[in-house]
Amino acid sequence: xxxxxxxxxxxxxxxxxxxxxxxxxxxxxxxxxxxxxxxxxxxxxxxxxxxxxxxxxxxxxxxxxxxxxxxxxxxxxxxxxxxxxxxxxxxxxxxxxxxxxxxxxxxxxxxxxxxxxxxxxxxxxxxxxxxxxxxxxxxxxxxxxxxxxxxxxxxxxxxxxxxxxxxxxxxxxxxxxxxxxxxxxxxxxxxxxxxxxxxxxxxxxxxxxxxxxxxxxxxxxxxxxxxxxxxxxxxxxxxxxxxxxxxxxxxxxxxxxxxxxxxxxxxxxxxxxxxxxxxxxxxxxxxxxxxxxxxxxxxxxxxxxxxxxxxxxxxxxxxxxxxxxxxxxxxxxxxxxxxxxxxxxxxxxxxxxxxxxxxxxxxxxxxxxxxxxxxxxxxxxxxxxxxxxxxxxxxxxxxxxxxxxxxxxxxxxxxxxxxxxxxxxxxxxxxxxxxxxxxxx
Numbered sequence: 171x172x173x174x175x176x177x178x179x180x181x182x183x184x185x186x187x188x189x190x191x192x193x194x195x196x197x198x199x200x201x202x203x204x205x206x207x208x209x210x211x212x213x214x215x216x217x218x219x220x221x222x223x224x225x226x227x228x229x230x231x232x233x234x235x236x237x238x239x240x241x242x243x244x245x246x247x248x249x250x251x252x253x254x255x256x257x258x259x260x261x262x263x264x265x266x267x268x269x270x271x272x273x274x275x276x277x278x279x280x281x282x283x284x285x286x287x288x289x290x291x292x293x294x295x296x297x298x299x300x301x302x303x304x305x306x307x308x309x310x311x312x313x314x315x316x317x318x319x320x321x322x323x324x325x326x327x328x329x330x331x332x333x334x335x336x337x338x339x340x341x342x343x344x345x346x347x348x349x350x351x352x353x354x355x356x357x358x359x360x361x362x363x364x365x366x367x368x369x370x371x372x373x374x375x376x377x378x379x380x381x382x383x384x385x386x387x388x389x390x391x392x393x394x395x396x397x398x399x400x401x402x403x404x405x406x407x408x409x410x411x412x413x414x415x416x417x418x419x420x421x422x423x424x425x426x427x428x429x430x431x432x433x434x435x436x437x438x439x440x441x442x443x444x445x446x447x448x449x450x451x452x453x454x455x456x457x458x459x460x461x462x463x464x465x466x467x468x469x470x471x472x473x474x475x476x477x478x479x480x481x482x483x484x485x486x487x488x489x490x491x492x493x494x495x496x497x498x499x500x501x502x503x504x505x506x507x508x509x510x511x512x513x514x515x516x517x518x519x520x521x522x523x524x525x526x527x528x529x530x531x532x533x534x535x536x537x538x539x540x541x542x543x544x545x546x547x548x549x550x551x552x553x554x555x556x557x558x559x560x561x562x563x564x565x566x567x568x569x570x571x572x573x574x575x576x577x578x579x580x581x582x583x584x585x586x587x588x589x590x591x592x593x594x595x596x597x598x599x600x601x602x603x604x605x606x607x608x609x610x611x
Contacts, residue, residue: 171437173323173442174323174324174325174329174330176441176442176443177241177242177322177323177325177442178239178240178241178242178325178330179230179239179240179241179242179444180443180444180445180446180488181484181488181491181492181499182306182445182446182447182448183230183240183303183444183445184240184499185500186301186302186303186445187230187277187303188500189302189303189508195377195541195542195543195544195545195546196276196277196301196302196303196541196542197301197302197303197539197540197541197542198271198275198299198300198301198302198539198540198541198542199299199300199301199302199305199306199307199310199537199538199539200267200270200271200297200298200299200300200537200538200539200540201297201298201300201310201311201314201524201535201536201537202267202295202296202297202384202535202536202537202538203294203295203296203527203532203534203535204290204293204294204295204532204533204534204535204600205293205294205295205296205527205528205530205532205533206292206293206530206531206533207292207293207294207530208289208293208294209287209293209294209296209528209529209530210528211251211253213528213529214251214253214285214287214296214528215251216528217285217527217528218250218251218285220317221247221283221285221298221313221314222246222247223319223320224313224316224319224320225305225309225312225313225316225320225442225444226247226282226283226300226304226305226310226313227244227245227246227247227282227283227320228242228243228244228245228282228304228320228444229242229243229245229280229282230242230243231243233327233330233331234327235327235328235331236331237330237331237332237334237335237492237493238327238328238330238331238334239330239334239492241325241327241330242322242444243322244320244322245280245282246280247280247281247282247283248280248281248282249275249281249282249283249284249285251285251286251287252270252284252285252286252287253286253287253288254266254286254287254288254289255288255289256288256289257288257289257290258288258289258290258291258295260601261601263290263295263600263601264382264384264579264601266288266295266297267295267297267382268379268382270284270286270297270299271299271540271542272379272542272543273299274542275299275300275301277301277303282300282304283298283299283300283301283304284297284298284299285297285298286299293533294528296527296528298310298314302445302539303444303445304444305444305445306432306444306445306446306447307432307515307517307537307539307557308434308436308446308447308517309443309444309445309446311517311520311521311524312439312441312521314523314524314527315520315521315522315523315524316523317523320442334489334492334493335493337487337489338487338489338490338492338493341487341489341490342486342487342489342490345486345487357486357502360501360502363501375546375548375549376544376546377541377543377544377545377546378544378545378546378547378572378573378574379540379541379542379543379544379573380540380541380544380545380554380555380570380571380572380573381570381571381572381573381576381577381578381579381581381582382538382540382568382569382570382579382582383568383569383570383571383579383582383583383585383586383599384536384538384566384567384568384569384599384600384601385566385567385569385583385586385587385590385597385598385599385600386534386564386565386566386567386597386598386600387564387565387567387590387595387596387597387598388563388564388565388596389560389563389564389565390563391594391595391596392406392565392595395593395594395595396464399461399462399463399464399465400463400464400465400468401464401465401467401468402464402468403516403558404471404516405464405467405468405471406464406593407514407516407556407558407567408429408431408452408454408467408471408514409454409460409464409467410514410556410567410589410590410593411429411512411513411514411554411556412427412429412454412460412467412512413459413460413461413589413592414512414554414556414569414571414576414585414586414589415427415511415512415553415554416456416457416458416459416460417459417585417589418571418575418576418585419511419553419554419575420575421456422456424456424457425456426453426454426455426456427453427454427455427456427511427512428451428452428453428509428510428511428512428551429451429452429453429454429510429511429512429513429514430449430450430451430452430510430512430513430514430552431449431450431451431452431471431474431475431513431514432447432448432449432513432515433447433448433449433450433475433478433479433482434446434447435447435448435479448478448479448482449510449513450474450475450478450482451509451510452467452470452471452474453470454467454470459589459592461592461593484499484502486502508545508550508551508552509550509551509552510551510552511551511552511553511554512552512553512554512555512556513539513552513554513555513556514555514556514558515537515539515555515556515557515558516558517537517557517558517559518559518560519559519560519561520535520559520560520561525561525562532561534561534564534566534600535559535561535566536557536559536566536568536600537557537559537568538555538557538568538570539555539557539570540570545572547572547574552572553571553572553575554569554570554571554572554575554576555569555570555571556568556569556570566600567586569582569586571585583599587599
């Protein structure tokens, strides 16, 4: 993949651009910093200006010739830094974070992303919200860490159109020959299906804005719980995600839990793609919660990731997908995150350029993804989402869940604390001054 190709919209970028229309909501990624001590407005403004010179300040423009993909171009963010002078409390901090997520950042506008800050306890709470179609979580973290301005490559639409056409022609025939006959028939049937009729919104179509719980745990305690059960850090996250569904989302005992596992497709630290991931579904047994052996989940995850890759985003090669009419391309996309029961995203240990913001090293760092204005339960399967990020010797886990099953944020926080207690892991709520004790049984 060339640098010019990375500045062209891939299938995931294009799918996310259309998600607001298809699912009635858009996806927002939020990064939250808890910074020690008061932060001068001048330093926050300097960070805003730095981010505005980076990869977050890009907008998509269509190709000027047939077959050329849309491309990213640099743009200026017209959404000014938002400073709230009213100190936040444990009772108001989450509502303030929700306000940042709910502030519109529509596609096609020049409001590209939002940086906001407010005093909180003895320090400062800072929020960065970015539409998912503009970048995925890893892309946002890399944009935050970058210290040099972004520079778009020189690339013509004609060159891209010719390249796309050649790739589609030369790769489609071998790909078709390798497909089993039944698989070819399935694709043809999918293409032949008429567009679904527009549905009249009913009570089940009312958007549900997810509740949120943010907890911090000691990385050593997390690691010990995973190793004791023959698992890894990531395996434990996946099992916790599945357990929350098993325990709180009604289903038949034999029905598997589909856990969405984001798989990064970036091949270098300097990869400038906006969205470079696919969400692959991991099937785990339903029934009662599992707090014992993580080995089956570990083996199933390894097998899934071995057979997954860039091809997992669409049911046909990407070059061919881009050349199809919009309806046909949409029909041939693979089910994404919103068609799994729960998504579990492990962002690992970000660069120091992320944890250090406005001249201060964050006490804690959190990420979450939210549907705005909410998720439509009759059009999407997703019921919960987990994001894990590590800074220093601590891990912060953000859990969002549909209120129909998990209640409000206070109740979801209790559900999460109980789940962690079953693993023997004490948690500290972001909005509570005292840690939740471990109470097994």
